[in-house]
Amino acid sequence: MANFDLHTLVRKNILALKPYSSARDEFKGEADVYLDANENPYPSGYNRYPDPLQWKVKELLSKQKGIKPEQIFLGNGSDEAIDLLIRVFCEPNQDSVMITEPTYGMYRVCANINAVSIQNVLLTRDYQLDTEGIVKTVMSNTKIIFLCSPNNPTGNLLKVENIFSVLNQFSGLVVVDEAYIDFAGDVSLIKELKNYPNLVILQTFSKAWGLAGLRLGMCFASETIIGLLNKVKYPYNVNIKTQELAIEALVKIEDKNKAVTEILAERKKLIDELHDITFVKKVYPSDANFVLVAMENAPSIYQKLMQQGIIVRDRSAVVLCESSLRITIGTPEENKKLINTLKTL
């Protein structure tokens, strides 16, 4: 983190911002009578506002992740954290972010929405970071570098030595999106937060935890960075039901681990079977719950699968993913159906 200085990175208006203070911010304890938030007093299960900072969820996460609750931000999907990071650190029409395509599309979209320009340093042919290219391309207005590991849509982990190299040479924030980390073994960079004040990690309840419909994303970083995100977020950004269901899921972590084990066994089987399909040219190695598969005439295979009621993601128009489909690992029955259908095409 060459010359990392958080205060010069943050937008001036955000640094000076006095955030909205909600009723539940001002009074935090337990009371008999709540007449402070203009709620309807009759119980419906949801007549009260939720905890604006989701402390119960964070307490559980704190234990599982081995960091302080104050180092955790929760949002409406990790997409909320991506948007907030850009809004907190990047001045519209002035600052920029760096992305390394092919990668998750939301970094580009959020930058575009916020009028923040983009430096795109392509991954190498084997889908790893071009660290030399990244360091050479960084500009004085580059505030954030978004890295995704395991990467979507390619499926592979980025080499940690390359991530460290970026962290060490860049004086802005390095966001490592670990949406698929549960499928990759015990390799999260959360334990590095104490060594790198410029490191931000994203995870989500949408993939391994099986709760995409809830919309709950996690961001882990220094207390200062998390404090800035909290200042800018909507006051009650995570609803009561989502907080309750997240707590239920977190205390039953073994259910998540079991699902991961089953998906990994299916991934291995599916990859083996894909190799036997005549028009499959390459199955890329995967550290995630999907595989990128290069095949002859991918768009036509995509269409034919769709006609049979099987929807995969056509990535053949994506840079460095020519002629490839991205296929999520499904249930054993779903994967069998996919393989059987591919064999008839």
Ligand SMILES: *Cc1c(COP(=O)(O)O)cnc(C)c1O
């Ligand atoms: C799916 C995915 C997410 C998850 O986003 P949510 O808003 O939490 O559902 C984040 N990053 C990547 C790379 C993803 O593929």
